[in-house]
Amino acid sequence: MGSEPPPLPPVLPAQVAPGLTQGLLLEGRLHPLTLIFSAWHTFRGVLIPLIVILFFGRKRAEDAYLPLAFLFLVLPLGFATIRYFTFTYKIQNGELITHHGVLGRTQRIIPLSRVQDIRIDQSVLHRLFRMADVHVETAGGKEPEASLSVLSLAEAERLRSAVFDLKGLSATAAPAPPAREIIRQLTLRELLLAGVTSNQVASAVAVLLVVWRLLDQFMRPELYQRWIERSTEAAATWLTQLGSGAWVVFLFFFIAAIAIGMVFSVVGSVVMFYGFTLARSGEDLHRSYGLFTRRSSSLPRRRIQVLKIEETILRRLFKLATLRAGTAATTGSHHHQEKGGRDMLLPIVPKAQVEGLLPAFLPDLDEGGEWRKVARLAVRRGTIKGSAALTILAVILYWMRPDWPSLWPFFLVPAVYWVNVMSYRYLGYLHGPRYFRTRHGWMRRSTHIVPIRNAQVVVLHQTPLDRRWKVASVLVDTAGKANTSGPPQIHNVVYDEAVELARALARQAAETRFKL
Amino acid sequence: MYRSNWDIRRCIARANPSGFPRTMDEAVLSPASPPVLYQSLDPRVVKLWRIHSLIASAVLLAVAGIAMLFMGFGQVLPWNSLVAGWIGLLLLRLFFLFWQAWVYRAWGYRLDGKVLETRHGVWFRTMQLLPLARLQHVDLHSGPIERSLGLASLMLHTAGTHEATIVIPGLDANEAVRLRDHLVMVGGDDGV
DSSP: OOSOOOOOOOOOOOSSOGGGGSSEEEEEEOOTTHHHHHHHHHHHHHHHHHHIIIIISOSSOHHHHHHHHIIIIIHHHHHHHHHHHHOEEEEETTEEEEEEOSSSOEEEEEEGGGEEEEEEEEOHHHHHHTEEEEEEEESSSSSOSEEEEEEEHHHHHHHHHHHHHHHHHHHHOOOSOOOEEEEEEOOHHHHHHHHHHSOHHHHHHHHHHHHHHHHHHHSOHHHHHHHHHHHHHHHHHHHHHHGGGHHHHHHHHHHHHHHHHHHHHHHHHHHHHTTOEEEEETTEEEEEEOSSSEEEEEEEGGGOOEEEEEEOHHHHHTTEEEEEEEOSSOOOGGGTTOOTTTTOSEEEEEHHHHHHHHHHHSTTOOOOOOOBOOOTHHHHHHHHHHHHHHHHHHHHHHHHSOSGGGGGGGGGHHHHHHHHHHHHHHOEEEEOSSEEEEEEOSSSEEEEEEEGGGOOEEEEEEOHHHHHHTEEEEEEEOSOOSSSSSOOEEEEEEHHHHHHHHHHHHHHHHTSOOOO | OOOOHHHHTTOSOOOOTTSSOEEEOSGGGOSSSOOOEEEOOOTHHHHHHHHHHHHHHHHHHHHHHHHHHHHHHTTSSOHHHHHHHHHHHHHHHHHHHHHHHHHHHHOEEEEETTEEEEEEOSSSEEEEEEEGGGOOEEEEEOOHHHHHTTEEEEEEEOSOSSSOEEEEEEEEHHHHHHHHHHHHHHHHTOOO
16 A cells, blocks of 8 residues: 555535435445455454464364364355345435345335434555445444445445435425535644543553553463563562662653653544544535544534533643534444544534534524523532542541541642632533533533433432522433433522523423424 | 421412312422422322332341341341341331322422423422423333222333433323323424
C-alpha cells in the first residue's frame, strides 16, 4: 500500500427518479471477495495459536494438525461460502429486505423509515480492495439489524444513498437532492490536543495489559519468571538502601507512565479520528474519519434524542468540549471497547464555538432563554454531605492512630464549601418552548439538551430530606440510550417550581409528535 | 376512612363530588395554582397487598424459625436471643400490614388533558408524568389473587430508557379496561 489510499467519495445523488420509490429499487448480493476477507479474518484469529503450536508445541504432534486445520480454517471457510451464496438483499416498497441461511432461511424486513443509522466501515485491507462493511441500525436490540460484509465501496454508497433518499422522500416530499454542507473538519492540531487531553493513564494501563498478554502468549513462563524475580529482588534492596530517595524514583516512574500514556492517547486519537469531517446533507449528519480503518456513518439529525456537551477537567483548561448525541440506536455494548469513536458526534471543539454549531444539529433550537437556578440550599446540602464523608474519614484515621494530626480531613471542610459554591454557580436549567436544558459540574461540566418532543416520561423524585427542605429532583427520560450516560436531571429544585416544570414539560411533550 | 390525620393536614378542601375515594396533592404549598385532585386506587388493593405480605411473611418466618431451631440446638446462639430475633422479625412483618394502608394513601393518579400523572411513595415520593402521545403499548395484568378480588393493574410502556414503564396497580378490573381504552384513545392520535 504505497500510495495514499483513496478518500471516501461524497454521498452520490439519488440514482432513481422520485416516482420510482415503489417497487424494486435495488437488489444485490455480497461481493465475491467476501470469501477472501472471511478467510483472512479466520486466519488472523488463529494466527497466534498457530504460531504457538508450531514453535512451542511438542514435537511429533503432526497427527493433531489435520483436525486443527479443519476446525480453524476449513469450517469457517465453509460457513463463509454458504453465507456468500445464500445472502441477498434488496430495497423494495420502502423496505430493506435481506435473505440468508440454508436450512433455516431468514428473511428480515426493515422499513427504511425505521433506519436510525447506516455505518460504513473500512479497514486497511478493505481500503486496498475498495470494499466496505455496511451496518444498518434500527432502534432497540443489541446488535445492528443488518450487517452486510463485504460490499464494494460503490455498492455500499449506493445502498446508503438509496436508503436515505427514500427516507427523505417519505418524510418531507422534497425531491431535490440536498446540498452537502461541511459543518466541521478537525485539523491535526485539534486531534493532537484531543489526544493530550483525553484520559492518558487509563489508556497506558490498557496498552501495557495488552502487551503483557501478548508476551504471555508468546513466551514460556520459565523464560521471564527468573528475570522478574531477580529484578524485584534488586529493586527491593535498592529501595531499602535509598530510603526516602525512593519517593523520587516513584515520582519519576509516575511521570514516565503519564508521558507514555499521553503518547499512546495522542497516537490513538490521531489514528482514530484522522481527517474527521462532519457534514450535513439535508437531514443527515454524516461523519467520516480514520487514518487506517476508515469509518463513516449517517445519522438523521431528527433522530438525536439528547445532545450532551461534555467538558472534562483537562479539556476545560484548553477551553475545549466534546459533543455526544444520544440516539435510540444500538448501544454496541457487546463491543464496548470498540465503539470506534461512534459515541462522539464531534470529538473535540472549542467551547466558544459550541453554541454556534448547535443549530446545525437541532434546527429549531430556542433562541435565548434564561437559565434558572435551583434552590440555594444545594450548597448547604452538598457541604453537609461532603463534611459527613470527611468526618467518617477522620474517625477512621483517628481510630487507626489516635493523635491530633489524624484529624486533618476537617481542614478540608472550607474547600468542600467552596467547591459547592462554585458548582452551584454553574448549576441550572433552561426551559424553552421546544427544548429543555440542564447543566451541572464544577471541574468537569456537562450540559444536556433535550428536544421536548423526545421526552418520554417526566419524573419528579423526593427523598424524605427533599421533603424536609421542600425541594425535588426532575428527570426527563428519553429514548436515547447510547452515548450520553443517563438522562438529564436536576436536583434541589424548589418543590412548587419542580411540579410546575414537570407538568409544563409533560404538557408540551403531549402536544408534539414523536417519531422514533 | 381513606384518610389519616397525616393527609388531612395537607388538605384545604374535602371536595369529593363523584363519590370516588380521592386524595389530595400538597399543591396547597403553592397558592397560585388550585389544589389538584387525584383518583385513588381501588381500596381492595390494600387487601391484595396484605395477602401478598402475609404469604411472604409466612415463608420468611418459617425459614427463620427453622434456622432458629438449628442454631438453638446446635448451640450457636443462646435461645433467648434467637427467640427475640424471631419475634422482632414477626413484629416487623406485622408492621408491614399497617404500612400497606399508608402506601395506599400515598397512591394517586389523574388525567390532565393528554398527560397521565401518577404519584406514590410514603418516604420516597415519586411523581411520574406520561404524555399519552408517547404511549407505546399497554399491558393489562391480573394475577390469581388479583382476579379473585376483581382487580387488575395497568402497565404503560414508553420508548424511554430509565423510567420507561409506569405501573398503576390495584384498579377495579372493569375500570382498568375502561382506563386502558381511554388512554390508548387519547394517546393514539399522536398529539397534534
